[in-house]
Amino acid sequence: MSDTFLQDAKSYLYGNYRPASVVFERGEGCELIDVNGKRYLDMCAGVAVCAVGHAHPTWVRRVSEQAARVAHVSNYFYNRENILLAKELCKRSGMDRAFFCNSGAEANEALAKLALHHYFAKGDFARTRFIAFDNAFHGRTLGSLALTGTPKYREGFGSALSVTHVPYGDLNAVVAAMEKNGGGDVAAIIVETVQGEGGVLPASKEFLLGLREIATKAGSLVLVDEVQTGMGRTGSLFGFQTAGVKPDAVSLAKGLAGGFPIGGMLTTAELAGALPPGTHGSTFGGNPLACAAALAVLEILDEENIVEQVAEKGAYLANRLGELVTAFPSVCESTRGQGLLRGLVLRPGFVAREILPKLLERGLLVTAAGDRVLRFTPPLVVSLEELGRAVDCTREVLLELEIAQTRTTSAGF
Ligand SMILES: *Cc1c(COP(=O)(O)O)cnc(C)c1O
Numbered sequence: 001m002s003d004t005f006l007q008d009a010k011s012y013l014y015g016n017y018r019p020a021s022v023v024f025e026r027g028e029g030c031e032l033i034d035v036n037g038k039r040y041l042d043m044c045a046g047v048a049v050c051a052v053g054h055a056h057p058t059w060v061r062r063v064s065e066q067a068a069r070v071a072h073v074s075n076y077f078y079n080r081e082n083i084l085l086a087k088e089l090c091k092r093s094g095m096d097r098a099f100f101c102n103s104g105a106e107a108n109e110a111l112a113k114l115a116l117h118h119y120f121a122k123g124d125f126a127r128t129r130f131i132a133f134d135n136a137f138h139g140r141t142l143g144s145l146a147l148t149g150t151p152k153y154r155e156g157f158g159s160a161l162s163v164t165h166v167p168y169g170d171l172n173a174v175v176a177a178m179e180k181n182g183g184g185d186v187a188a189i190i191v192e193t194v195q196g197e198g199g200v201l202p203a204s205k206e207f208l209l210g211l212r213e214i215a216t217k218a219g220s221l222v223l224v225d226e227v228q229t230g231m232g233r234t235g236s237l238f239g240f241q242t243a244g245v246k247p248d249a250v251s252l253a254k255g256l257a258g259g260f261p262i263g264g265m266l267t268t269a270e271l272a273g274a275l276p277p278g279t280h281g282s283t284f285g286g287n288p289l290a291c292a293a294a295l296a297v298l299e300i301l302d303e304e305n306i307v308e309q310v311a312e313k314g315a316y317l318a319n320r321l322g323e324l325v326t327a328f329p330s331v332c333e334s335t336r337g338q339g340l341l342r343g344l345v346l347r348p349g350f351v352a353r354e355i356l357p358k359l360l361e362r363g364l365l366v367t368a369a370g371d372r373v374l375r376f377t378p379p380l381v382v383s384l385e386e387l388g389r390a391v392d393c394t395r396e397v398l399l400e401l402e403i404a405q406t407r408t409t410s411a412g413f
Pocket of ligand 1: 106139225226228
């Protein structure tokens with residue numbers, strides 16, 4: 001059955017992705033089921049999107065109820081769910097205003113426009129430069145792409161923004177970048193509290209607090225990209241809360257609506273007037289269906305005390321992945337991450353992307369981050385038993401890699 005689909009996929013879908021040869025049809029909790037009926041344990045969760053798992057009954061009910069009421073009205077009018085969601089997110093984040101769009105890249109686009117226009121409106125026309133970090137990922141639209149710190153993603157697309165990229169974790173480099181043109185031209189520093197796509201690299205608390213201090217001193221803003229780390233992923237509802245740092249604005253997307261497309265920007269009251277009517281907007285942004293899906297996620301997180309359990313589940317996964325590092329030292333280098341955003345770092349020479357099909361064959365879905373990191377971003381509702389099963393499955397594949405490696409090494413003698 002999947003063969004026909006796979007043929008049609010090659011004929012009709014644009015070839016900008018490199019999808020695995022599996023066609024999914026259904027999901028239940030932490031499992032996905034393909035068109036042949038085979039079940040897979042999902043440690044990808046649509047790349048940290050399906051926070052409450054697949055087809056959670058409350059989520060399904062809330063989204064269906066909203067679809068039956070009204071899906072879209074445009075921003076020429078208010079809608080109830082939009083207002084309710086803005087209030088909930090502001091209350092829980094300590095921020096003051098919310099803007100909604102449809103994706104992570106769009107949310108970061110909003111952050112960049114917010115920073116630029118904030119200074120423009122104040123008559124500070126020099127502040128047009130951004131400081132971002134090597135290996136950072138901020139999205140694929142031209143503005144977000146310019147902020148993204150992996151040169152191969154940017155190649156051939158120019159740079160829509162003026163950006164200085166510096167090593168992640170290096171405060172001295174940030175100070176030097178701030179002063180690069182004599183100072184006074186940096187609108188904002190943009191940072192992820194854990195670099196997700198870049199290889200699951202958590203920032204230290206000192207680094208994030210240091211950025212805040214440097215930016216404040218220079219009169220620049222701190223923008224935190226919480227597209228992947230937000231909505232409980234790191235053990236607090238937002239990654240900046242884990243670090244105890246106060247941003248000027250935050251971007252959200254991925255887990256926010258549990259699988260329904262949405263993006264969001266939260267700002268302080270000081271920035272509430274930086275983008276007045278006419279300067280930014282989105283036709284779909286903040287529509288009642290997307291907002292109802294996000295409200296359903298918050299309702300489930302509350303009802304099942306999910307965020308409080310993330311640290312414990314994350315520690316369990318980290319320990320179990322640590323066992324793999326100890327058991328297969330010739331294949332694995334280390335494990336790192338925060339909460340339920342975890343990476344198993346492979347030794348140089350191994351390519352994470354090439355190992356994924358072996359895991360898929362055994363019914364396990366994980367993703368690669370950077371070149372040699374296997375990334376685990378399970379639904380936050382995952383059980384310890386499911387995490388254990390994922391690790392056991394990974395162990396089988398690592399054993400296979402170790403045996404293959406021994407064979408090639410001994411063949412060399
Ligand atoms: C995924 C991601 C984005 C881009 O989100 P899209 O919805 O794909 O546009 C931006 N920033 C971070 C940190 C991400 O992980």
